[in-house]
Amino acid sequence: MTRCRIAVLASGGGSNLQAILDHLRALGDARPADVVLVGSDRPDAGALDRARQAGVTTSLVTPADAASLARSLEEHGVQLVALAGYLKLVPAPVTQRFAGRMVNVHPALLPDFGGPGLYGARVHRAVLASGAETSGATVHFVDEVYDHGTVIAQFPVPVRGGDDERTLAARVLRAEHLLYPRVVAALAAGRAPARGLALPPLDPDLDDDTNARRLERALAR
Ligand code: GRF
Numbered sequence: 001m002t003r004c005r006i007a008v009l010a011s012g013g014g015s016n017l018q019a020i021l022d023h024l025r026a027l028g029d030a031r032p033a034d035v036v037l038v039g040s041d042r043p044d045a046g047a048l049d050r051a052r053q054a055g056v057t058t059s060l061v062t063p064a065d066a067a068s069l070a071r072s073l074e075e076h077g078v079q080l081v082a083l084a085g086y087l088k089l090v091p092a093p094v095t096q097r098f099a100g101r102m103v104n105v106h107p108a109l110l111p112d113f114g115g116p117g118l119y120g121a122r123v124h125r126a127v128l129a130s131g132a133e134t135s136g137a138t139v140h141f142v143d144e145v146y147d148h149g150t151v152i153a154q155f156p157v158p159v160r161g162g163d164d165e166r167t168l169a170a171r172v173l174r175a176e177h178l179l180y181p182r183v184v185a186a187l188a189a190g191r192a193p194a195r196g197l198a199l200p201p202l203d204p205d206l207d208d209d210t211n212a213r214r215l216e217r218a219l220a221r
Contacts, residue, residue: 004033004188007078009061009086010040014047015173016084016105016180021054023181033188037076039069041088066091073098082184083142087119092144102142103187105180107172109154110138114147124165124172133159134201135168137176139183153193155179155215156201175202178212182219193219 008017017038024031038051039061051058059072070093073081083090083104095102106114108123113135118126127135136156141149155175159168179199186193199218202211 001029001032003031004079005036005077006033006080006082006184006188007037007039007073007076008035008047008051008082008084009090010038010047010084011042011045011087012047012085014038014045014050014084016176017047018050019177020082020084020181020184021050021056023185027185032185033080037072037078039072041086047084061088063088064091066093069094070097080184080188081142082180084180089144089146090142095142095144099143100141103139103152103184104142104147104149105176106138106140106147107135107169107176108138109134109136109156110140110147110151114138116146118147121165121169124168127159128163128165128168135159135172136201137172137179139180151196152187153179153183153197153199153219155199158201158204160204171202171204174204174208178202178208178215182212182215186219 010017035056037057039059040048041061041063043060048058061069081098081102108127113123113126134156136154138151138154140151143149157172157175200214
Protein backbone atom coordinates (compact mmCIF):
# COMPACT_ATOMS: atom_id res chain seq x y z
CA MET A 1 0.00 0.00 0.00
CA THR A 2 1.37 3.44 -0.85
CA ARG A 3 0.83 5.77 2.01
CA CYS A 4 0.16 9.48 1.84
CA ARG A 5 3.16 11.53 3.00
CA ILE A 6 2.12 14.16 5.51
CA ALA A 7 3.97 17.21 6.84
CA VAL A 8 2.78 18.87 10.03
CA LEU A 9 3.62 22.52 10.73
CA ALA A 10 3.37 23.60 14.37
CA SER A 11 4.52 26.53 16.51
CA GLY A 12 3.65 25.27 19.96
CA GLY A 13 3.39 22.25 22.18
CA GLY A 14 2.20 19.96 19.43
CA SER A 15 -0.57 18.04 21.18
CA ASN A 16 -2.49 17.90 17.88
CA LEU A 17 0.62 16.60 16.15
CA GLN A 18 0.80 13.96 18.87
CA ALA A 19 -2.85 13.04 18.32
CA ILE A 20 -2.16 12.54 14.60
CA LEU A 21 0.95 10.44 15.30
CA ASP A 22 -0.91 8.33 17.88
CA HIS A 23 -3.93 7.80 15.65
CA LEU A 24 -1.83 6.68 12.68
CA ARG A 25 0.22 4.40 14.92
CA ALA A 26 -2.96 2.85 16.33
CA LEU A 27 -4.14 2.08 12.79
CA GLY A 28 -0.98 0.04 12.29
CA ASP A 29 -0.55 -1.46 8.84
CA ALA A 30 -3.95 -0.11 7.83
CA ARG A 31 -2.81 3.49 8.30
CA PRO A 32 -3.30 5.51 5.14
CA ALA A 33 -0.46 7.95 5.85
CA ASP A 34 2.83 8.62 7.57
CA VAL A 35 4.02 11.89 9.03
CA VAL A 36 7.33 12.34 7.23
CA LEU A 37 8.19 15.90 8.27
CA VAL A 38 7.43 18.26 11.14
CA GLY A 39 8.25 21.91 10.56
CA SER A 40 8.22 24.77 13.03
CA ASP A 41 9.03 28.47 13.00
CA ARG A 42 10.21 28.14 16.61
CA PRO A 43 13.31 26.13 17.50
CA ASP A 44 11.96 25.59 21.03
CA ALA A 45 8.53 24.29 19.96
CA GLY A 46 7.45 21.23 21.92
CA ALA A 47 6.16 19.85 18.63
CA LEU A 48 9.76 19.37 17.46
CA ASP A 49 10.55 17.29 20.55
CA ARG A 50 7.48 15.17 19.93
CA ALA A 51 8.56 14.66 16.32
CA ARG A 52 12.07 13.62 17.36
CA GLN A 53 10.62 11.20 19.91
CA ALA A 54 8.58 9.63 17.13
CA GLY A 55 11.58 9.47 14.81
CA VAL A 56 10.15 12.02 12.37
CA THR A 57 12.44 14.42 10.49
CA THR A 58 12.20 18.00 11.72
CA SER A 59 12.85 21.28 10.01
CA LEU A 60 13.02 24.93 11.03
CA VAL A 61 10.78 27.05 8.85
CA THR A 62 11.35 30.70 7.94
CA PRO A 63 7.67 31.60 7.69
CA ALA A 64 7.84 34.27 4.97
CA ASP A 65 10.26 32.30 2.79
CA ALA A 66 7.84 30.60 0.43
CA ALA A 67 10.57 29.15 -1.75
CA SER A 68 12.38 27.31 1.03
CA LEU A 69 9.14 26.04 2.58
CA ALA A 70 7.96 24.73 -0.80
CA ARG A 71 11.39 23.18 -1.43
CA SER A 72 11.42 21.43 1.92
CA LEU A 73 7.91 20.02 1.39
CA GLU A 74 8.87 18.86 -2.07
CA GLU A 75 12.17 17.31 -1.01
CA HIS A 76 10.23 15.14 1.41
CA GLY A 77 7.61 14.18 -1.17
CA VAL A 78 4.87 15.74 0.95
CA GLN A 79 1.35 15.25 -0.40
CA LEU A 80 -0.74 16.64 2.46
CA VAL A 81 0.13 19.40 4.93
CA ALA A 82 -1.57 19.65 8.33
CA LEU A 83 -1.17 22.88 10.29
CA ALA A 84 -1.40 22.15 14.00
CA GLY A 85 -1.08 25.29 16.06
CA TYR A 86 1.07 26.93 13.38
CA LEU A 87 0.80 30.63 14.16
CA LYS A 88 2.24 32.11 10.98
CA LEU A 89 0.52 32.84 7.73
CA VAL A 90 1.55 30.33 5.07
CA PRO A 91 2.73 32.29 1.99
CA ALA A 92 0.28 32.30 -0.92
CA PRO A 93 2.59 30.46 -3.36
CA VAL A 94 2.64 27.53 -0.93
CA THR A 95 -1.10 27.54 -0.13
CA GLN A 96 -1.77 27.67 -3.88
CA ARG A 97 0.56 24.79 -4.62
CA PHE A 98 -1.13 22.76 -1.89
CA ALA A 99 -4.69 23.94 -2.58
CA GLY A 100 -7.05 21.24 -1.34
CA ARG A 101 -4.08 19.47 0.28
CA MET A 102 -3.37 21.77 3.22
CA VAL A 103 -5.61 21.76 6.30
CA ASN A 104 -5.79 23.48 9.66
CA VAL A 105 -7.59 22.91 12.94
CA HIS A 106 -9.12 25.90 14.70
CA PRO A 107 -10.49 25.83 18.27
CA ALA A 108 -13.91 27.38 17.52
CA LEU A 109 -16.73 27.09 15.02
CA LEU A 110 -15.55 29.15 12.05
CA PRO A 111 -16.34 31.60 10.57
CA ASP A 112 -17.04 32.85 14.09
CA PHE A 113 -14.08 33.54 16.36
CA GLY A 114 -11.42 33.25 13.71
CA GLY A 115 -9.07 35.49 11.78
CA PRO A 116 -5.93 37.46 12.58
CA GLY A 117 -5.22 37.72 16.31
CA LEU A 118 -7.77 35.07 17.23
CA TYR A 119 -5.63 32.18 18.41
CA GLY A 120 -5.05 30.31 21.64
CA ALA A 121 -6.75 31.65 24.78
CA ARG A 122 -8.03 34.70 22.88
CA VAL A 123 -10.43 32.49 20.95
CA HIS A 124 -11.95 31.01 24.08
CA ARG A 125 -12.13 34.40 25.80
CA ALA A 126 -14.04 35.77 22.82
CA VAL A 127 -16.44 32.82 22.82
CA LEU A 128 -17.14 33.23 26.55
CA ALA A 129 -17.59 37.01 26.20
CA SER A 130 -20.12 36.46 23.41
CA GLY A 131 -22.33 34.27 25.60
CA ALA A 132 -22.33 31.51 22.94
CA GLU A 133 -23.62 28.19 24.26
CA THR A 134 -21.61 26.13 21.81
CA SER A 135 -18.02 26.26 20.65
CA GLY A 136 -16.11 23.51 18.94
CA ALA A 137 -13.32 22.43 16.64
CA THR A 138 -13.18 23.23 12.93
CA VAL A 139 -11.01 21.55 10.31
CA HIS A 140 -10.72 23.59 7.14
CA PHE A 141 -8.64 23.87 4.02
CA VAL A 142 -5.96 26.55 4.17
CA ASP A 143 -5.82 29.47 1.80
CA GLU A 144 -3.83 32.69 1.96
CA VAL A 145 -6.17 34.29 4.53
CA TYR A 146 -6.12 33.27 8.22
CA ASP A 147 -8.89 30.82 9.16
CA HIS A 148 -10.66 31.42 5.87
CA GLY A 149 -10.55 28.34 3.62
CA THR A 150 -13.45 25.96 3.00
CA VAL A 151 -14.68 24.20 6.13
CA ILE A 152 -14.34 20.42 5.98
CA ALA A 153 -15.86 19.40 9.31
CA GLN A 154 -17.00 20.94 12.58
CA PHE A 155 -17.28 19.15 15.90
CA PRO A 156 -19.37 21.20 18.34
CA VAL A 157 -18.49 21.37 22.02
CA PRO A 158 -20.89 22.63 24.69
CA VAL A 159 -19.94 25.71 26.67
CA ARG A 160 -20.86 25.13 30.30
CA GLY A 161 -21.95 27.60 32.95
CA GLY A 162 -18.92 28.38 35.07
CA ASP A 163 -16.49 27.78 32.21
CA ASP A 164 -13.41 29.93 32.10
CA GLU A 165 -10.98 30.08 29.21
CA ARG A 166 -8.96 27.22 30.66
CA THR A 167 -11.83 24.78 31.12
CA LEU A 168 -13.31 25.63 27.73
CA ALA A 169 -9.91 25.35 26.03
CA ALA A 170 -9.37 21.91 27.55
CA ARG A 171 -12.78 20.65 26.38
CA VAL A 172 -12.28 22.01 22.87
CA LEU A 173 -8.76 20.57 22.72
CA ARG A 174 -10.21 17.18 23.56
CA ALA A 175 -12.52 17.55 20.57
CA GLU A 176 -9.62 18.65 18.35
CA HIS A 177 -7.63 15.56 19.31
CA LEU A 178 -10.54 13.33 18.33
CA LEU A 179 -11.50 15.16 15.15
CA TYR A 180 -8.28 16.28 13.52
CA PRO A 181 -6.48 12.93 13.14
CA ARG A 182 -9.64 11.31 11.76
CA VAL A 183 -10.20 14.02 9.16
CA VAL A 184 -6.51 13.99 8.22
CA ALA A 185 -6.61 10.19 7.85
CA ALA A 186 -9.79 10.37 5.77
CA LEU A 187 -8.23 12.96 3.45
CA ALA A 188 -5.05 10.91 3.20
CA ALA A 189 -7.13 7.89 2.23
CA GLY A 190 -8.98 9.91 -0.40
CA ARG A 191 -12.19 9.73 1.62
CA ALA A 192 -12.73 13.45 2.14
CA PRO A 193 -15.87 14.07 4.18
CA ALA A 194 -18.55 16.19 2.52
CA ARG A 195 -17.61 19.85 2.83
CA GLY A 196 -19.00 21.65 5.83
CA LEU A 197 -19.91 18.44 7.64
CA ALA A 198 -21.67 19.26 10.91
CA LEU A 199 -20.98 16.47 13.36
CA PRO A 200 -22.94 15.50 16.47
CA PRO A 201 -21.48 17.38 19.44
CA LEU A 202 -18.83 16.04 21.78
CA ASP A 203 -20.43 14.61 24.90
CA PRO A 204 -17.95 15.65 27.59
CA ASP A 205 -19.44 13.12 30.01
CA LEU A 206 -18.64 10.16 27.77
CA ASP A 207 -15.17 8.72 27.36
CA ASP A 208 -12.96 9.40 24.35
CA ASP A 209 -13.52 5.97 22.80
CA THR A 210 -17.28 6.44 22.78
CA ASN A 211 -17.01 9.95 21.37
CA ALA A 212 -14.53 8.68 18.77
CA ARG A 213 -16.89 5.91 17.65
CA ARG A 214 -19.76 8.40 17.23
CA LEU A 215 -17.48 10.70 15.31
CA GLU A 216 -16.27 7.92 13.02
CA ARG A 217 -19.84 6.88 12.24
CA ALA A 218 -20.77 10.45 11.34
CA LEU A 219 -17.61 10.97 9.28
CA ALA A 220 -18.30 7.76 7.33
CA ARG A 221 -21.83 8.79 6.34
C1 GRF B 1 -4.94 24.22 19.10
O1 GRF B 1 -5.96 24.71 19.92
C2 GRF B 1 -5.27 24.50 17.65
O2 GRF B 1 -6.63 24.51 17.38
C3 GRF B 1 -4.74 25.87 17.45
O3 GRF B 1 -3.58 25.93 18.24
C4 GRF B 1 -3.66 24.99 19.31
C5 GRF B 1 -2.43 24.14 19.19
O4 GRF B 1 -2.25 23.29 20.26
N1 GRF B 1 -4.61 26.16 16.05
P1 GRF B 1 -1.16 22.14 20.16
O5 GRF B 1 0.18 22.81 19.87
O6 GRF B 1 -1.57 21.19 19.09
O7 GRF B 1 -1.15 21.51 21.53
